[in-house]
Amino acid sequence: MIQSQRVATIACAAVLCWQTTTVMAAPSVVTTVRPLHSLAAAVMDGAGEPVLLLDGAESPHSYALTPSDATALSQADVVLWIGEPLETFLERPLAALSNDARIITLAERPEVRFRENRDGGVWDTAGGDHDHDHGHSHSHDDHDHADHDDGGHDHAGHDHGEDDGHIWLDPRNAAAIVSIVRDTLSDIDPDNAALYGANAEAALTRLESLEAEIKAQLADVTEQPFLTAHDSLQYFDRFFGLNAAGAIAVTPDQAPSAQRLAQIEQRVRELGAVCLLSEPGFQPSVMSVVKDAAQTRVGQVDPLGLLIEPGADLYFGLMTNLANDLSVCLGSGES
DSSP states (O other), X not given: OHHHHHHHHHHHHHHHHHHHHHHHOOOOEEESSHHHXXXXXXXXXXXXXXXXXXXXXXXXXXXXXXXHHHHHHHTOSEEEEOOTTTOGGGHHHHHTOOSOOEEEEGGGOTTSOEEEOOOSEEOSSTTOSOOOEESOOOOSTTOOOGGGOOOEEOOTTOOGGGEEOOGGGSHHHHHHHHHHHHHHHHHHOGGGHHHHHHHHHHHHHHHHHHHHHHHHHHGGGTTOEEEEEESOOHHHHHHTXXXXXXXXXXXXXXXXXXXXXXXXXXXXXXXXXXXXXXXXXXXXXXXXXXXXXXXXXEEEOOTTOTTXXXXXXXXXXXXXXXXXXXXXXXTTOOO
């Protein structure tokens, strides 16, 4: 009799635990690139872990979904992606989804700021030819970013195919993404709304501190001209007022022509550019040619966080590493 009661008690406890888990389980969230995954993971901390589709150096333009990716999408409650400017591989799969997933297309959100792609090669003025952005400026709590608002306008009638998709490198956009994820998850999972809210508040506070730290760190090198392997740092260099002077390649997988290399070498000499910034996977031989011809330093940046363990801390490590790498290459040149 006692044994039967014990079995019944254990069974009831198991049922209660299962019911509690079922009620409190976080929605299934699928993300595309590492920085988005990190920001979503920060909001979901303690409730669940988002799925990351692009876990390596795959191009978000040409990536092919694996069977496990397709399964994750089919079971998703939320899909977080940037949209047409970046993950073109996902357009058709999302259009074919038969479930009721909440799809967050950041390119369609007015609180996220987009900038037009800058032309490849060298630029006539620091920062490129397109000194304007799209979308509405956004603030969280009482934090004012007005000093960085260099003129934006609405998305209406704008083709996002012309836009730069590296939106996470602007801390304002990171804060907007955190808020969007918080609001979406709280709406479809009210049982965990308090947790999402607390996590988001912590992430927003951390973003404010990160922004202040980076601004202070880079304050002495904002006038130093530099070139990048391809133009992936626009949101970062514009936000922090850096002197980006050009990009060697139009895209990371398209090698520059001999004519462009010669033009860049000449431009580097004219500007007195102190730094060339490469990225993981970019042809090192190309950087060496420019470096040797122009007698300048070469550093490496990782705007996608490919060299960092995925998770809630990746975004903050990515931005800190960018600031460190730029500070070294633009400053002392010490490695």
